[in-house]
Amino acid sequence: MDVAQVLHMNGGKGENSYANNSLIQKKVIAMTKPIMEEALTNLYSSTSPSKLAIADLGCSSGPNTFLVTSEIIEVVDRICRNLNKEYPEYQVFLNDLPGNDFNAIFRSLPSFLETLKTRIQPGGGKCFFTGVPGSFYSRLFPTNSLNFVYSSYSLMWLSQVPEGVENNKGNIYMACTSPPNVLKAYYEQFQRDFTTFLECRSEELVVGGHMVLTLLGRRSSNPADKECCYIWELMALALNEMVDEGIIEEEKLDSFNIPQYTPSPDEVRLEVTKGGSFKIDRLEVSKVNWNPYNTDKLGLIILNPSEVRKLGDGYGVAKYMRAVAEPLLVSHFGEQIIDEVFIRYQKIVADRMAKEETEFVNVTVSMTKRDYMMIKLA
Numbered sequence: 001m002d003v004a005q006v007l008h009m010n011g012g013k014g015e016n017s018y019a020n021n022s023l024i025q026k027k028v029i030a031m032t033k034p035i036m037e038e039a040l041t042n043l044y045s046s047t048s049p050s051k052l053a054i055a056d057l058g059c060s061s062g063p064n065t066f067l068v069t070s071e072i073i074e075v076v077d078r079i080c081r082n083l084n085k086e087y088p089e090y091q092v093f094l095n096d097l098p099g100n101d102f103n104a105i106f107r108s109l110p111s112f113l114e115t116l117k118t119r120i121q122p123g124g125g126k127c128f129f130t131g132v133p134g135s136f137y138s139r140l141f142p143t144n145s146l147n148f149v150y151s152s153y154s155l156m157w158l159s160q161v162p163e164g165v166e167n168n169k170g171n172i173y174m175a176c177t178s179p180p181n182v183l184k185a186y187y188e189q190f191q192r193d194f195t196t197f198l199e200c201r202s203e204e205l206v207v208g209g210h211m212v213l214t215l216l217g218r219r220s221s222n223p224a225d226k227e228c229c230y231i232w233e234l235m236a237l238a239l240n241e242m243v244d245e246g247i248i249e250e251e252k253l254d255s256f257n258i259p260q261y262t263p264s265p266d267e268v269r270l271e272v273t274k275g276g277s278f279k280i281d282r283l284e285v286s287k288v289n290w291n292p293y294n295t296d297k298l299g300l301i302i303l304n305p306s307e308v309r310k311l312g313d314g315y316g317v318a319k320y321m322r323a324v325a326e327p328l329l330v331s332h333f334g335e336q337i338i339d340e341v342f343i344r345y346q347k348i349v350a351d352r353m354a355k356e357e358t359e360f361v362n363v364t365v366s367m368t369k370r371d372y373m374m375i376k377l378a
Helices: 023-031 033-046 063-083 102-107 109-117 180-204 226-244 250-254 265-275 305-311 315-333 335-353 372-377
Strands: 051-057 089-096 127-133 146-152 205-217 278-289 359-369
Touching: 023 033, 023 063, 023 146, 023 278, 023 315, 023 359, 033 063, 033 146, 033 205, 033 278, 033 359, 051 063, 063 089, 063 109, 063 146, 089 102, 102 109, 102 127, 109 127, 146 180, 180 205, 180 265, 205 265, 205 278, 226 250, 226 315, 226 335, 226 359, 265 278, 265 359, 315 335
Parallel strands: 051 089, 051 146, 089 127, 146 205
Antiparallel strands: 205 359, 278 359
């Protein structure tokens, strides 16, 4: 599997698109907004850049792309107003892999800019947008060119499926039945990828630049813990049913593994500390219900109880997982099985959600780029 070619969310605005099935991601962006605000406040307490270069890594497409950008600009607008500083010009870089639906992003850009004018002060900084296709596990920007890097629900995706996981039979990800070598291979791939990511960003950020990253993660020290692997284990159940019925070849299933790793806070801290280029300002864990229509204190969605029951019975989960996983499944199994996979998956998920608490765990880290000279002198 060439991850860079096949890993992307479903594009467009159709029923199974990421644009229409990304409420979970929207909730996480809202939950972690205070950490982003704090990072930007710290940035402006030490510097007053006349041009603010912002990179959203793994921006995907749909409403969440411009939600992140608008929130960053609104926060900076408010900080400048409170500190009586001049508004900067904004250079916003939207990055994702080449398969991302960049066309949809830029078709919606004019309406976003019109809306933004109504949400910031008159005379606020002008905004310039650039699409940057490419893997964030490589250099994307010139040296010392960025002030602020943001990424949400992207960095748990690996650059490749780990090598040496051929014996992970019956599973499509780390699971309680995975052999120890499979867990080790996944962790080592995460270490390599996250280290590369930090090295690249340390070259691209200015000294004192800030970075806020949110990853799907876990609280447990066990990489195969249910809290991070269960969502994929249930999909594996649907695929195994289809193997038993002769719809999918067993060898085909055994050769398919998801290129993802959900780290613990300690694992994130370890890699940042080892690299030495960044200082961790905050490292926090949060959680969000699997059901994207579950009402919560954020007040992001209001439905009556019958609607919550109808949409929260596994339907919503299957829809957003399809928006995320369909390109990977199609590239390996072909399009002909996709509808059947998610019909079965919905039923399995609904059964489990009716019996137990189901949540995603998020790991958010905010960090500042150190001064190389200060590191050498320390």
